[in-house]
Amino acid sequence: MTVIGVTGVGSIGARHARVFGELAGVEVVVHDAVASPADLATRLGPVVRVVPTLAALLDAGVDGLVVASPDEVHAEAALAACERSVPVLLEKPIADTVEAAELIAGAATATGTPVLMGYVLRHVRCLHRVRALLDVGTIGLPVSFQVMLGAYETLQVARNRFDRSGYGALFRDYSHEWDYLRWLLAPITGGFALARAAGTLDLMQDPNVVDVVLRLADGTTGTAHLDYVQSPGTRGFTIVGDRGTVQVDVPRGEVRVRRPDADETVEYDVESRDDAFRAQAAHFVAVAARTAEPVVDVADGLAALKVADALRRSAMQHRWVDVG
Ligand SMILES: NC(=O)c1ccc[n+]([C@@H]2O[C@H](COP(=O)([O-])OP(=O)(O)OC[C@H]3O[C@@H](n4cnc5c(N)ncnc54)[C@H](O)[C@@H]3O)[C@@H](O)[C@H]2O)c1
Known part of the structure; x- marks a missing residue:
């Protein structure tokens, strides 16, 4: 079983949670800093586990973390994941500032953590x-x-x-x-x-x-x-x-x-819009298992x-x- 965490369950985070949840052998755990656990459970269905904090999400034994929170908190989540060598699927843009993006790129390189950019x-x-x-x-x-x-x-x-x-x-x-x-x-x-x-x-x-x-x-x-x-x-x-x-x-x-x-x-x-998100999700599961390199990485994210x-x-x- 692969455990995928999603932080930030708004319009795109909910799509990621659903698409990953539909993959065989994947369990999804989510966290949102604003939406209540009850609200998330209603929106996403009882099959998705909800935890109260980003730290709890990383403690939940996730094999990969999807960062779908607002741009200005991408760095906080990505850096926390890199610290624990948890592979990241990071929504675009990579961060809210080039400085924050460079911190993410540096942490990914220093810790050898794969980061797949969400350029679907x-x-x-x-x-x-x-x-x-x-x-x-x-x-x-x-x-x-x-x-x-x-x-x-x-x-x-x-x-x-x-x-x-x-x-x-x-x-x-x-x-x-x-x-x-x-x-x-x-x-x-x-x-x-x-x-x-x-x-x-x-x-x-x-x-x-x-x-x-x-x-x-x-x-x-x-x-x-x-x-x-x-x-x-x-x-x-x-x-x-x-x-x-x-x-x-x-x-x-x-x-x-x-x-x-x-x-x-x-x-x-x-293709339906979900098809590309499904392909991205399947690729990320392989990245998380370290059997594939991200096809679009932090250098691409920083460049964009x-x-x-x-x-x-x-x-x-x-x-x-x-x-x-
Ligand atoms: N790849 C794509 O096609 C695509 C499409 C839409 C959005 N995005 C990107 O995804 C990100 C989210 O966009 P959205 O449209 O879903 O926004 P949104 O506002 O709908 O969702 C963001 C969610 O993050 C939650 N949140 C706020 N602060 C948080 C924190 N500190 N930790 C965890 N969760 C937090 C909010 O409560 C909200 O539920 C943005 O970076 C955006 O650019 C990518």
Whole structure:
């Protein structure tokens, strides 16, 4: 039996608790600093064990800890787990500050504790398909890209989190996009962001519309659009190569390839949102058993946070920023 602890049982923590609980041979123990044990038991069902503190969670013999609490307490939980060499699945962003993220990265390295970052797109099959297409040179050398993300729904389902967010939550919330660009193409080394609070929707964030120009380490350039406006939401990207173009619609699991010397191809691999979380959970069980290395680790988490913060700075200062 593998015991998985979850600290922070809000909108995403409850999903983790449910998804891990559905895996064969996994027992889930949870802790939340605010929600009462009775409330958690009602929400999650009697099969989930509830403990009153983070310390009690780590004392419960957990083989792995999922940190799904607010960004500002990620470090406290991750450091406590590293101290006991308990592998961590750490929700994004890695922490609320680069300094806290560096502490986590240092502790993970010093104690040899595996930390899997919760960049769940790394477990989405159509993105793996793109990775494979790029690896075999289907579109030649990537020269440019365009990212599109629209997610008004996020403001509707995660209201607690947005009650306390300051300027620029969008840059960090969708650091998923910075992470997958690093994975599929190359690290982001600089960018220029224009951002504003636009429109008259009931739920607003500042900004709720972000448009950025990005430069990658290998010289590739591209753009990314993020918003908390579009409903239904959308997530996708285009990568332009010198021998073809790949276009991806993530919710539809659609991968479209256009090349000068062949007919257009369209593949569909439709997944529910839970599928990627299930794949992530199964991978984390292997990480916790030390039979797999995290496919996305603290270095990736730190890199994505640095990009998010640099772009936020760019938007505030109206200037190009390098990602340091
Ligand atoms: N990977 C993804 O797709 C994804 C999606 C949503 C959220 N997230 C991340 O997950 C984290 C939680 O987001 P959410 O939307 O579930 O927020 P939320 O506000 O719905 O849930 C946070 C929970 O943590 C609890 N909490 C507060 N302080 C705590 C502490 N010190 N220790 C333990 N629990 C504490 C709160 O009571 C709440 O139940 C954030 O870091 C967020 O960025 C990731």
